[in-house]
Amino acid sequence: MNVVIAIDSFKGSLTSLEAGESAARGIKKVYPNATTIIRPLADGGEGTAYALANGCGGRLTNVTVTGPLGKPVVCQYGIVDETHTAIIEMAGAAGITLVSPKERNPLNTTTYGVGEVILDAIKNGCRRFLIGIGGSATNDGGIGMLQALGFGILDKNGRQVEFGAKGLQQIETITTDHVAPELSECTFRIACDVTNPLCGDLGCSAVFGPQKGADPTMIMQMDKWLAYYAALSKAVFPNANAKYPGTGAAGGMGFAFLTFLHASLESGIKIILEETRLSDFVKDADIVITGEGRLDGQTVMGKAPIGVAKIAKKYGKPVIAFSGCVTKDAVACNAEGIDAFFPVLRGVVSLDEAMCTANAMANMEDTVEQVFRLIQTFA
Numbered sequence: 463m464n465v466v467i468a469i470d471s472f473k474g475s476l477t478s479l480e481a482g483e484s485a486a487r488g489i490k491k492v493y494p495n496a497t498t499i500i501r502p503l504a505d506g507g508e509g510t511a512y513a514l515a516n517g518c519g520g521r522l523t524n525v526t527v528t529g530p531l532g533k534p535v536v537c538q539y540g541i542v543d544e545t546h547t548a549i550i551e552m553a554g555a556a557g558i559t560l561v562s563p564k565e566r567n568p569l570n571t572t573t574y575g576v577g578e579v580i581l582d583a584i585k586n587g588c589r590r591f592l593i594g595i596g597g598s599a600t601n602d603g604g605i606g607m608l609q610a611l612g613f614g615i616l617d618k619n620g621r622q623v624e625f626g627a628k629g630l631q632q633i634e635t636i637t638t639d640h641v642a643p644e645l646s647e648c649t650f651r652i653a654c655d656v657t658n659p660l661c662g663d664l665g666c667s668a669v670f671g672p673q674k675g676a677d678p679t680m681i682m683q684m685d686k687w688l689a690y691y692a693a694l695s696k697a698v699f700p701n702a703n704a705k706y707p708g709t710g711a712a713g714g715m716g717f718a719f720l721t722f723l724h725a726s727l728e729s730g731i732k733i734i735l736e737e738t739r740l741s742d743f744v745k746d747a748d749i750v751i752t753g754e755g756r757l758d759g760q761t762v763m764g765k766a767p768i769g770v771a772k773i774a775k776k777y778g779k780p781v782i783a784f785s786g787c788v789t790k791d792a793v794a795c796n797a798e799g800i801d802a803f804f805p806v807l808r809g810v811v812s813l814d815e816a817m818c819t820a821n822a823m824a825n826m827e828d829t830v831e832q833v834f835r836l837i838q839t840f841a
Contacts, residue, residue, distance in 0.1 A: 470755070555579050595711055618632075627713075744774050771795075
């Protein structure tokens with residue numbers, strides 16, 4: 463038996479690799495001679511650098527950069543030396559988890575550190591970039607990142623504007639004279655699963671600003687400043703389009719990547735599945751296993767398990783999913799390629815007990831074992 467296992471992380475409990483290894487142990491209890499192929503999985507959010515580095519034969523490295531509040535933070539990112547590829551999670555340098563609730567204020571938080579990570583990757587020989595932009599603490603339109611990369615985001619005195627969204631109101635000129643020359647050799651694929659434009663009622667300020675600490679007055683101000691920034695950008699980059707789907711992602715980082723770095727904004731799971739070449743393994747499988755921490759109605763909206771299932775169904779393979787918990791509306795997954803799904807919790811426990819890594823690994827192993835015992839009876 464040949465089983466391909468591609469399970470997304472159980473956030474706060476199991477990494478993708480831990481989940482996969484636990485499932486493999488359960489299978490081996492029933493089919494000791496089975497071939498189990500574990501492919502790390504992510505959707506462009508937390509765990510993407512780890513999953514892709516492992517799945518593509520890369521490595522992880524650390525760099526100290528400017529955090530969202532201007533203080534140093536250590537950001538981990540992945541490098542695949544063979545393809546000169548960097549795998550970066552924006553949240554590692556400008557994430558909301560790096561800012562305490564009482565300090566959350568998008569007028570002050572900056573993306574400067576993201577640019578510093580990119581420069582470090584360039585120094586390490588990278589020219590291909592895969593960047594996840596979820597979980598940001600910022601709404602600065604990406605100007606901090608652009609400043610770090612050498613773009614002039616200048617005020618009336620010709621100086622770089624201040625960090626944070628408050629810097630947007632100070633912009634008078636955008637220049638490209640001192641941009642890092644290596645950027646012309648770089649390509650950027652951005653994992654972006656939101657379709658919000660930069661401005662307006664569905665823009666980044668209105669939709670995502672409140673969770674980053676913005677009050678109604680800030681939201682109105684930032685939206686106006688971002689519109690002006692977009693107009694100035696269009697004068698330098700005529701193809702700039704603030705209405706393009708995804709330009710409002712990560713507080714306007716989508717706009718900065720698309721406009722200034724000529725990036726492509728793509729589905730996170732699409733990037734992961736292509737880069738890890740999952741289809742090459744699935745086509746020879748007898749069974750495909752996937753899953754995530756919680757299977758629900760949102761899973762079918764482009765999340766990792768559905769991406770796996772679609773590839774499996776392309777080759778006519780059966781798909782079984784395992785998760786920490788399932789909701790009633792998870793039945794929608796059956797129509798999207800997941801033939802059956804199973805929660806791994808085996809009793810009523812506290813949240814801490816359920817999230818404990820050792821318990822979660824044992825629960826995954828035991829549940830997978832029982833499912834494969836059932837499969838064995840029909841073999």
